Amino acid sequence: MTETVSAPNQSALYVVATPIGNLGDMVPRAIETLQTVDVIAAEDTRHSARLLSHFGIQTPLLAYHDHSDGRQVQALVARLLSGESVALISDAGTPLVSDPGYRLVRRAREAGVRVVPVPGACALVAALSASGLPSDRFSFEGFLPPKSGQRQNRLQTLVAETRTLIFYEAPHRIEECLADMALAFGAEREAVLARELTKTFETIVGGSLQSLCEFVAADPNQRRGEMVLMVRGREADAGEGLDEDARRIMTILLAELSVKQASQLAAEITGVRKKLLYQWALEQQP
Structure with a gap:
């Protein structure tokens, strides 16, 4: 049965x-929702007031963030249980994605309150879509620890990860972060830096971690603004990265084609990297 949306x-x-930069990315449903709810819970009321003013939204604002105490969560849930409608927004993008809201959403659901997502801009999705890195499987890691030692320890836990890794990073830490990543993952690991997405000075640049370190160090402008940093996952060993279907297809193709031809065709069929298929095929030879 299909549920009707509230x-x-x-x-x-x-x-x-809400938009991550370009106000043209505000979806009509979001505007309608913010205009008609009883109250808007915002991460920063001063920041959000400018957004609401731009769209002529006069709904009352109150502050809510993850550092709010339990009494504020309870007060909002009480308003919801009394029949009011509440909209939760962050400073930019989709709430709860490295932004406040988890405790409020969880408590509302536990109380039987309906929670309705109104989708729109999300920095990590926008960055990944334009990165050229594998996007079928990825891991969003949010912000790394601000201190180098703790950051390096966290990165070490991700060294074996084969999925594309996505991070948010503050501009004043981007150089140190890239240097620590180069140490942990290797200077030649492929990465993409997306900065100021949807804004006037949007920059999306890819290369090795070492080349990104040099790029950011050479241009002070690249150390400003909101940043999404994406790192290609570890190259899987031949066989490790092949599922049963890929192995079966390669076995069939190798009966009729050369290793090079079979790898090329199998890559087109399965989406698995040709290099991985080629290496697996070589390992099957006596």
Whole structure:
């Protein structure tokens, strides 16, 4: 059975995505929701007030962030249980993605309050879509620890990860972060830096971690703004990265084709990297 989506004037907690830079990315449903709910819970009311003013939204604002005490969460849930509708927004992008809201959403659901997502901009998805890195499997790691020792320890736990890794990073730490990544993953590991997405000075640049270190060090402008840093996962060993279907297809193709031809065709069929297929085929030879 298909559920009907609550109208913004019905009692519910609406998790509303807002633009990450370009105000043209504000979706109509988000505007309608923010106009019609009883109250908007915002990470920073001064920051959000400018957004609401731009769209002529006059709904009352109150501050909510992850450092709010339990009493504020309870007060918001009480308003929801009394029949009011509440919209949750962050400073930019989709709430709860390295932003406040987890405790409020969880408590609302436990109380039987309906939680309705109003999707829109999300920096990690926007960055990944334009990165050229594998996007079928990825791991979002959020912000790394600010201190180098703790950051290096966290990175060491990710060295064997084969999925694309996605991080948020503050501009004043980007040089140190890239240097620590080069140490942990190897200077030649492929990475992409996406900076100021959807804004005037949007920059998306890829290369080795070493080349990104040099790029950022040479241009002070690359140490400003909001940043998403993506690192290609570890290259899987031949066989380790091949599922049963890929191995079966390669076995069939190798009966009729050369290793090079079979690897090329299998890569087109399965989406597995040709290099990985080629290496597996070589290892099967007597």
